[in-house]
Amino acid sequence: MKLSKEEKKFWQRYYRIEKADHIPTHWGRLKSKDSDFGDEFFYFLSLRVISIEEIYLTDSLITDVAVSYMTNFKGLKSLFLRKNRYLTSASLSYFNQMQELEILNMTRTPITLDDLCDYLENPNLKEVFVDSEDSEEAVLEKGLILKEKMPGCNVYLNCSHSTNVFGNFEKPIF
Numbered sequence: 001m002k003l004s005k006e007e008k009k010f011w012q013r014y015y016r017i018e019k020a021d022h023i024p025t026h027w028g029r030l031k032s033k034d035s036d037f038g039d040e041f042f043y044f045l046s047l048r049v050i051s052i053e054e055i056y057l058t059d060s061l062i063t064d065v066a067v068s069y070m071t072n073f074k075g076l077k078s079l080f081l082r083k084n085r086y087l088t089s090a091s092l093s094y095f096n097q098m099q100e101l102e103i104l105n106m107t108r109t110p111i112t113l114d115d116l117c118d119y120l121e122n123p124n125l126k127e128v129f130v131d132s133e134d135s136e137e138a139v140l141e142k143g144l145i146l147k148e149k150m151p152g153c154n155v156y157l158n159c160s161h162s163t164n165v166f167g168n169f170e171k172p173i174f
Contacts, residue, residue, distance in 0.1 A: 010044040023048045031056040038062055042069040051075040059083040064090040071097045078103040082160060087111055092119035105129040107160050116155070117145045125153045127172075132157045143173040 003011065003020050011017040030045075030052055038061035046069040053075050063086045070076065071094050079101060081087060087109045095104055096119075104125055113132040120128070128146075132139060139157065146155050154172035156162060162170055 007044055025050045027052040029054040033058045035060045039065040042066040046072040054078040056080040064088055067091040067094045080105040083108040089115035096122045102126045107131050113142050117142050121149055127154050129156045139173055
């Protein structure tokens with residue numbers, strides 16, 4: 001299948017690919033920090049790429065629309081969306097659709113612990129990272145709600161990984 005003019009510009013700009021048959025359809029990892037990746041980037045990527053195992057995206061221009069395109073990727077197990085300031089709680093419904101997703105990081109985004117309690121219901125998640133300024137009592141209450149909704153999931157507050165810089169394990173809220 002031939003690339004449209006817009007698609008060709010996209011693949012040339014980001015990956016120096018000229019022809020559709022040179023586009024790899026199965027990716028291990030997509031990683032970018034401080035990029036201009038936005039909704040259009042994930043739109044064009046989702047047209048040709050069938051599977052991506054891990055997306056590591058820090059401080060980009062994506063919105064909930066880009067997350068909706070990510071639901072098309074098969075095999076997505078880890079989604080690291082730290083410091084993506086244009087995401088909202090609307091993304092949570094898309095995270096719920098990602099049935100193979102195991103790790104989700106939304107630290108330093110507008111998504112809150114309250115949003116997780118209200119909208120996140122993906123039983124396959126094993127680790128979720130989010131920021132919270134709630135009191136300890138409120139955090140424990142919300143932790144119980146999440147534990148009931150997703151019993152096999154550890155929720156971590158105000159950290160980006162399950163281990164610290166020294167390799168010690170961080171403590172989930174429940």
